[in-house]
Each structure stands twice: as structure tokens, then as C-alpha cells.
Amino acid sequence: ITPLLEEARINQNKDTFLLMSFWNAENRIITVDGRSLRIRKSLQQFLEELTPDHFIRVHKKYVVCINHVRFVDTEVTMVVGNPLPIGREYKDDFLSHFRIC
Numbered sequence: 172i173t174p175l176l177e178e179a180r181i182n183q184n185k186d187t188f189l190l191m192s193f194w195n196a197e198n199r200i201i202t203v204d205g206r207s208l209r210i211r212k213s214l215q216q217f218l219e220e221l222t223p224d225h226f227i228r229v230h231k232k233y234v235v236c237i238n239h240v241r242f243v244d245t246e247v248t249m250v251v252g253n254p255l256p257i258g259r260e261y262k263d264d265f266l267s268h269f270r271i272c
Contacts, residue, residue: 188226189249191217191234203239205251229265230258237268 187202193214200208210217218226218234228234229247239250243266246254257265 188236189239189251190236190255191226193217193232193234201252203250227265227268228261230256230261240269243269 187204189201189203191210191214192199192201198210198212198214198217200210202208212220214234218228221234225238226234226236233255235247235249235255240247241250242248243257246256247265248254
């Protein structure tokens, strides 16, 4: 897939995103079906394009789709994959999305 086609596919399928991982030059989107798509954007650029009601930062390196969170404790367990750490500075904001009044 050429970079332009991959960018178009990414822009059209945000509802299939499980999480975004940002590690130096290896910025990736992991989809619910297990695909890993490399992206060229920075974390900040990508966050500006996402719907804040559906995507939230849980760690300096991870952004998750709230719709695909299965369990929250000291880590975030997604519908697939390994648990992710919750960073101290993101914890309160993240947990506020799951509070029951």
C-alpha cells in the first residue's frame, strides 16, 4: 500500500482503531482485527484529528478508543492485546470517562 492510500484508509476507518502507540519513529495504529498500521503523524497531530469523546490518552505513549476498553484497574485491558499502563498524569481524566453516578 502506498503512503497516500494508507493515509486515506486510516482517515476512513477510525471506528476500527483499538489504540495508537507512539514510540520514537514507530508510530502505529492497532486495529480491532489486529492489523498494525504505521503512521507518519506525531501524537499531537493525531490527537487533534480524533474525537475526544471516543479517544483518550492513557499514557505518554498510548491513546485508546474508549469503545474498545474491556476492563480498567491499574492497567487498561482492551478487547484484544496486552494490558496497557495508565500514566499518573492521565489517570484521573481517563477514569472520569468510566465513573458511574
